[in-house]
Amino acid sequence: MTIKTANICQHLSHAAQHSPTDLAVAVQTAQSGTLSYQEIDFNNLNIESDDIAYRLNDFGIQAGMKAVLMVTPSIDFFVLTFALFKAGIIPILVDPGMGVKNLKQCFEEAQPDVFIGIPKANIARRLLGWGKSSVKHNLNVGGSSVQRWLSGAESIDQLPKAQTAKPYSVKLLEHDEIAAILFTSGSTGTPKGVVYSHAMFEAQIQALKLDYGIKPGERDLATFPLFSLFGPALGMASIVPAMDASKPITANPDYLFAAIEKYQCSNMFVNPALLERLGQAGEQTDHKLSSVKRVISAGAPATISSIKRFSQMLSPDVEVLNSYGATESLPISMMPSSALLETTEATDNGKGICVGRPIEGVEIAIIDITEDVISQWDDSLMLPNGKIGEIVVKGPMVSGRYYHRDSATAIAKIADINIDGTTIRHRMGDVGYLDDEGKLWMCGRKAHRVDSDKRYFSIPCERVFNTHQQVKRSALVAIEINGTTVPLLCVELDKGIVCSTSKALYQDLLDIADKHQHTKGIHRFLIHPDFPVDVRHNAKIFREKLSVWAQKQWKE
Template sequence: MYVNRLQRLLMTQTSTQANANICQHLKRAAQNMPTGLAVAVQHAKQGQFTYQEIDFASLHQQSDMIAKGLIQYGITRGMKAVLMVTPSIEFFSLTFALFKAGIIPILVDPGMGIKNLKQCFEESQPDAFIGIPKAHIARRILGWGKGSVKQVINVGGSGLQRWLANATSLETITEIGRNEAYPFEMALLKPDDMAAILFTSGSTGTPKGVVYSHAMFEAQISALKDDYGIAPGERDLATFPLFSLFGPALGMASIVPDMDASKPITANPANLFAAIEQYQCSNMFVNPALLERLGQAGEQTQHKLNSVKRVISAGAPATISSIKRFSKMLNPGVQVLNSYGATESLPISMIGSDALFTTSELTDQGKGICVGKPISSVNISIIAISDQPMPRWDNVTPLAPNHIGEIVVSGPMVSQSYYQRQQATKNAKIFDGEVYRHRMGDVGYLDDDGLLWMCGRKGHIVDAKRGQQKLKRFYTIPCERVFNTHPQVKRSAIVGVEVAGDTVPVVCIELNKDIVCSTANVLYQDLIKLAEQYPHTEGINRFLIHPDFPVDVRHNAKIFREKLAVWAQAKWRE
């Protein structure tokens, strides 16, 4: 149910009070379960595993010391600090220390590429740079934060690496804090004050800094408690750094496996299975790439995840086959909870795997992907598709059920702005009284039961044209899922190609390498017959086989259609 007028009024009244900080949850956990496990970090070497552990009381105390050290060092409340530290005890201690001190962490995805990283730092103008030696070396060579960064702190590394980083060590900062005898009092801020800047990955466009408030973090914690049912004392296999921070805030231990969190597809399943077994993890957060990789490994070894009672998948739509394969490792009744959202607004809706299986036939017929009903406090609307800014909600008329349009969301976990991106904020936000609604950049529809169906990115729509005359509109997911039912097709992507002044739909095909394929002409005829079965694919009769789709590093699922469009246009001219 959406926040009503009275709730909004109460939120407005309390937003003037300086009483917010996500670390208050850590403080309570340290008081209520001081010796309870907060974080365990796995180290794998030649099939042998060791674990570094810290309890809630120690994590609280250590982050207090670091917070005091940061302030004495000159990194103070309101300053911005880039944080490029691999998942570790230090990562948790540092992040909570920054929040406690009222310092604003800037979190970026290292997999977004050097050019995008530099742009992020130029836009955010950080005052400090905290990172591992590799990050500092890159900072010095590539000029990251040049002109704004005044303090640099190094975390970990060998003697030579530390020397190359040319930065004050975290140990020094901690020692400064330890020598300050006064009891630390965390900064209390207004709920709508900026708490962090999280940059989008850039997999569907230019990375943008999303302004996170303390109220947003609180709303996400509430959703994990109330909608996902996470309770204190649980243990989570933490494969995504940002989500792993919510563990200690929920009184849940974060178990960090030995893997590259920026490239989950490269993870060694044996490491993750060992960590789950060692700590009897009850919760897992996995993206589609990792879901597929673990499912394949589990199928080969007949592995079982008997302690797991909840699996959360997010980041991109997971395939039905991946979910079914992975679910073989779970006990009967344990769900894979597929979450829909974005950096700007997460989570928005959720659907369990059992319910998803019942909608899969409709998905294969091109009805879109069902992503469930909105979670508590979230409102979802569908509006007419437009590239123009929409300043006010009272000038917008939502579409009726079963009509495809832009997905617009509102709720307490929805961001209100991008950092230093005024035009992007105007394009993505619609003012509705005291708050902004967010245009997701996705298209879809609500059905008669209030279920949300996703039909792809707005920017990936293909409009067939004869000259300037629009003939037909093609949405990515409804079209591609039809062709993906062919056994020889691993995945497909529809793009627009210019042919003699007209825009025509062309479907790029990546073949399933596990199946012996027929000739291209036979395959194309099969796909044309498939297209003719449905009104939304009728008229598609051009196909190109691509050897290996360009996809994002983290999820291995978000197709770089812009690159495919350029490739398809060039192939068509050959």
């Protein structure tokens, strides 16, 4: 059933009414190795966000305006975000880790009316001209008086206090109205602004309740800012550790373990890079996470070895729930670690990575691989089980469009017209297949396939070569030889293993290729010292960069 009007803040108001003194957010700070914590309960989070919503309105910032929010994870971040949602002001959330060039492009596309950021972000805005043509209001959050002066922005703390103590009247938006714009990280292409509605947020909250079993009163170690906002909306406390969320690989495991222990966190949201880092630290010290009852991993496929290592810290019955999706549609499917481990042999033999069954309300289909626009859905587009094609998803958490990106919307969205109206199917840009049990197997990005004398898919090909003892990871790329496209495998070696001769390794890789029908024909290999990967997940390989490198190396 379509949600007609909604606002994520309704859940915060409910929690403030029914469990006012319960912890809503705790933020860990580390100074010279000493940890401290700032806390706020549901009642005060609700009251303070009401106050800021009134102040923003009094300052001239009204419903429908767009506001870039560049504030580090903090109590201020939660108060501001909920204030923006309450007031119907559209937050634009960008990943600082996407790079200066991409950030500038995001501002140009989104045309924000308001910039709200810490002094460092405001200073960068002034120096680099972010949003110069559109921003009418600049607001500083925190910092010293000197920093605020340098940034040339008003301090949000110094905005006049609201003249009323009445609860703010939360703006309810229609199911298709813009509630927020979330920019993709750009790790698999140019960042795009995904239009979120409150109905999408509502669908994600319901999925976390029903499919993941999250209940009010839980406490979550929140390592990703966007997911941390769902905590208070679920009646769950968000515990924010002292770490750079854009670079999880740099996190100090001791800080995270301390936060989990102090607040007895029952839930954790971690990406594959952080899963690996914490698992390594736990293995070295034999650390146990006795309070944790659920671990959610998303962003990229976690390796089997990472899951096994991390699971040593968990109680035997606790699962790592591997979630598949994207900014445009999350979550789509889920795979418990116990079931994933049973697919190891299939994955190592090139069957792809199993990402589980669709969650409640989600429909997954596979269509032929094409770069053409598909304007309208027809069931005849669906491929049979076992056939690899592009993954297409439909569900209440699927976004309808990109912001000011009509061409990207046209290529990624398919209108599904039926007697109940029109819904949108999203083309994931990933390839895979459905098995006879309804489970989805992912075979890589559509753009990473290599069409030569036959079609090669990245994950099925790479996984069989990754079974070699000396191979840390591999990447399938295309190069041109005499005008013909041919597959080549870039290989990064495990630095902890003594390598055989290059000739012996080359022969081993050739033997592996010949054992499998889907890798036959791959007989060009190059050793790369250190693959370029995204900073957030440390798992998404920049194959485009490797392809350029490989082409140059082969010519030489």
